[in-house]
Amino acid sequence: MKTLLLTPGPLTTSDATRAALNRDWGSRDGDFVAMSERVRARLAALAGVADTHEAVPVQGSGTFAVEAAIQTLLPRDGRLLVLVNGAYGRRMVEMAHRLGRAVTALEVAEDAAIDPAAVALVLAQDQAVTDVALVHCETTSGLLNPLEAIAGVVAAAGRGLMVDAMSSFGGVPIDGRAAPFKALMASANKGLEGVPGLGFVLVERQALRAARGTASSLSLDLHAQWQGFVANGQWRFTPPTQVVAALDAALDQLDAEGGVAGRHARYSANCRILVEGMARLGFETYVAPGLQAPVIVTFRPPAGDWFDFDEMYAWLHGRGIVIYPGKLTAEPSFRIGCIGAVGPDDMARAVAAIATFVAERRGVAAEPALARA
Ligand SMILES: *Cc1c(COP(=O)(O)O)cnc(C)c1O
Numbered sequence: 001m002k003t004l005l006l007t008p009g010p011l012t013t014s015d016a017t018r019a020a021l022n023r024d025w026g027s028r029d030g031d032f033v034a035m036s037e038r039v040r041a042r043l044a045a046l047a048g049v050a051d052t053h054e055a056v057p058v059q060g061s062g063t064f065a066v067e068a069a070i071q072t073l074l075p076r077d078g079r080l081l082v083l084v085n086g087a088y089g090r091r092m093v094e095m096a097h098r099l100g101r102a103v104t105a106l107e108v109a110e111d112a113a114i115d116p117a118a119v120a121l122v123l124a125q126d127q128a129v130t131d132v133a134l135v136h137c138e139t140t141s142g143l144l145n146p147l148e149a150i151a152g153v154v155a156a157a158g159r160g161l162m163v164d165a166m167s168s169f170g171g172v173p174i175d176g177r178a179a180p181f182k183a184l185m186a187s188a189n190k191g192l193e194g195v196p197g198l199g200f201v202l203v204e205r206q207a208l209r210a211a212r213g214t215a216s217s218l219s220l221d222l223h224a225q226w227q228g229f230v231a232n233g234q235w236r237f238t239p240p241t242q243v244v245a246a247l248d249a250a251l252d253q254l255d256a257e258g259g260v261a262g263r264h265a266r267y268s269a270n271c272r273i274l275v276e277g278m279a280r281l282g283f284e285t286y287v288a289p290g291l292q293a294p295v296i297v298t299f300r301p302p303a304g305d306w307f308d309f310d311e312m313y314a315w316l317h318g319r320g321i322v323i324y325p326g327k328l329t330a331e332p333s334f335r336i337g338c339i340g341a342v343g344p345d346d347m348a349r350a351v352a353a354i355a356t357f358v359a360e361r362r363g364v365a366a367e368p369a370l371a372r373a
Pocket of ligand 1: 008009061062063064066088135137138139164165166167187
């Protein structure tokens with residue numbers, strides 16, 4: 001039976017995606033250069049920004065792409081306003097600190113969405129803020145922040161927006177014309193269902209041109225990385241060749257599924273089966289239904305001392321199902337993802353396995369209806 005990675009990434013991948021890894025490519029070969037260009041164009045097209053933005057890939061995990069974006073695109077004398085309702089927002093604050101850049105945080109509770117009106121107020125009051133950073137789906141909780149409304153406020157105030165769309169890109173529709181952004185950061189191995197090893201930033205061409213010499217790091221300089229592609233279509237440093245090939249194959253599968261809309265429908269069905277099945281077993285979600293992204297769901301541990309997360313984790317792991325600990329600061333929790341190459345049948349299998357675990361621990365037989373759920 002296939003292993004289900006119901007986590008925030010790396011995720012379950014398809015056989016076709018893994019098969020694409022099974023070939024060597026020379027980094028200067030014409031076919032690899034063409035593939036890199038094709039992947040860059042496809043990534044920009046997914047957000048509807050092929051005419052205005054460049055996709056600049058970065059070797060490494062998603063965090064490398066976020067750090068590259070902040071240091072390349074936040075002017076050295078600029079100030080970043082980070083909208084925080086979870087660990088990934090806090091991570092961007094820390095990045096700005098480490099880079100020695102000016103940063104302000106607007107922080108709300110981890111179960112609350114960022115309020116666009118509050119952002120407008122801060123931007124009106126603090127003229128030193130040049131750029132705003134937002135996490136689209138805060139993977140800490142699974143909450144979806146209102147990207148379009150916040151992008152509208154930031155654009156109206158004449159500031160730049162950097163969006164960490166790591167866990168939403170590919171699985172939740174994002175249209176850069178309706179939600180204008182200066183930069184959007186994501187990676188190959190979440191909603192795009194590629195393998196890990198590659199992050200990327202969609203950057204407004206004008207902002208990218210203006211960013212020459214801004215980065216403090218050599219390897220995380222998006223302007224220089226882009227110039228490498230402009231000069232000869234090549235990556236500046238050893239490219240993750242097989243990872244790029246797997247992403248190209250994964251993008252074919254995204255197209256075949258009906259693009260981001262089709263994938264969003266599958267992830268939404270996955271999420272529904274998970275949330276409803278867990279509710280029947282007595283597990284509450286942490287995020288209110290209206291704010292929940294069909295990406296990853298945070299559950300509260302049930303009342304009673306029979307439940308132990310590490311025990312459930314090990315029990316499921318033994319049955320080929322991998323879930324994830326919680327990451328909330330305020331209370332104990334655990335998470336189950338609904339993205340990756342998994343479908344409703346897989347989610348039902350996970351819920352059925354949890355039902356059996358719950359029944360065993362509570363000393364009652366699993367109801368057949370639950371076990372089949
Ligand atoms: C996964 C994730 C990241 C960082 O990803 P890594 O690949 O672990 O570096 C950043 N932001 C969000 C919202 C994420 O979900």
